Amino acid sequence: xxxxxxxxxxxxxxxxxxxxxxxxxxxxxxxxxxxxxxxxxxxxxxxxxxxxxxxxxxxxxxxxxxxxxxxxxxxxxxxxxxxxxxxxxxxxxxxxxxxxxxxxxxxxxxxxxxxxxxxxxxxxxxxxxxxxxxxxxxxxxxxxxxxxxxxxxxxxxxxxxxxxxxxxxxxxxxxxxxxxxxxxxxxxxxxxxxxxxxxxxxxxxxxxxxxxxxxxxxxxxxxxxxxxxxxxx
Numbered sequence: 001x002x003x004x005x006x007x008x009x010x011x012x013x014x015x016x017x018x019x020x021x022x023x024x025x026x027x028x029x030x031x032x033x034x035x036x037x038x039x040x041x042x043x044x045x046x047x048x049x050x051x052x053x054x055x056x057x058x059x060x061x062x063x064x065x066x067x068x069x070x071x072x073x074x075x076x077x078x079x080x081x082x083x084x085x086x087x088x089x090x091x092x093x094x095x096x097x098x099x100x101x102x103x104x105x106x107x108x109x110x111x112x113x114x115x116x117x118x119x120x121x122x123x124x125x126x127x128x129x130x131x132x133x134x135x136x137x138x139x140x141x142x143x144x145x146x147x148x149x150x151x152x153x154x155x156x157x158x159x160x161x162x163x164x165x166x167x168x169x170x171x172x173x174x175x176x177x178x179x180x181x182x183x184x185x186x187x188x189x190x191x192x193x194x195x196x197x198x199x200x201x202x203x204x205x206x207x208x209x210x211x212x213x214x215x216x217x218x219x220x221x222x223x224x225x226x227x228x229x230x231x232x233x
Contacts, residue, residue: 003029003070007036014041023049024074027056032070035077047079057091059138072096082106126157134164134189135171145174145184152183164189 010033014022024031031050038045061071075081075095080102083089089103129151135141151158160180165171166188175181 010037011040031074035074051082131162
């Protein structure tokens with residue numbers, strides 16, 4: 001890992017710039033790098049805020065002894081923590097985050113678009129469960145589908161919407177094996193106007209980019225041309 005060498009450069013940069021606050025957008029590796037850099041800082045240190053993703057703790061932290069070490073170092077070093085659910089704050093405490101430090105639980109990804117997501121005038125009569133993440137290799141997708149019959153046993157009127165899973169053979173096979181085909185709807189990838197600026201020639205592909213780096217990577221992977229403002233918000 002290159003954290004020690006990079007941390008030295010980061011600590012020198014922080015000493016030079018003297019920022020009001022340092023914000024790491026996740027634990028691996030931005031948070032880990034910052035935590036190591038803070039060990040090298042002298043004098044007054046700027047507040048260190050970290051945002052966390054759920055798999056920072058459930059996937060990455062326990063993966064290797066070194067990842068566990070740096071995760072705990074990050075949790076002990078941060079001044080405050082931002083998460084998008086209470087569970088991640090609880091997990092943070094299990095990984096060494098002090099209970100007397102500041103926390104904030106708010107929606108991630110820049111917030112919620114109220115013109116798209118808003119309460120219905122009347123509560124939904126039939127429960128709808130949405131799986132927004134698509135089919136991912138490192139996620140226990142099968143467990144989600146195995147849980148559906150358990151829900152239907154208590155709420156037979158429940159419907160399950162699975163984003164970005166349209167045409168995924170394995171997901172379709174599981175619904176058939178579990179006898180839940182009537183309760184599950186598979187949807188294609190969501191497409192936003194911002195992505196249209198990135199990939200105007202292949203808009204039907206519905207590729208999502210959540211950062212400029214990701215936009216560049218995705219464009220290169222699919223042989224697409226990226227416009228100058230792609231990935232900027």
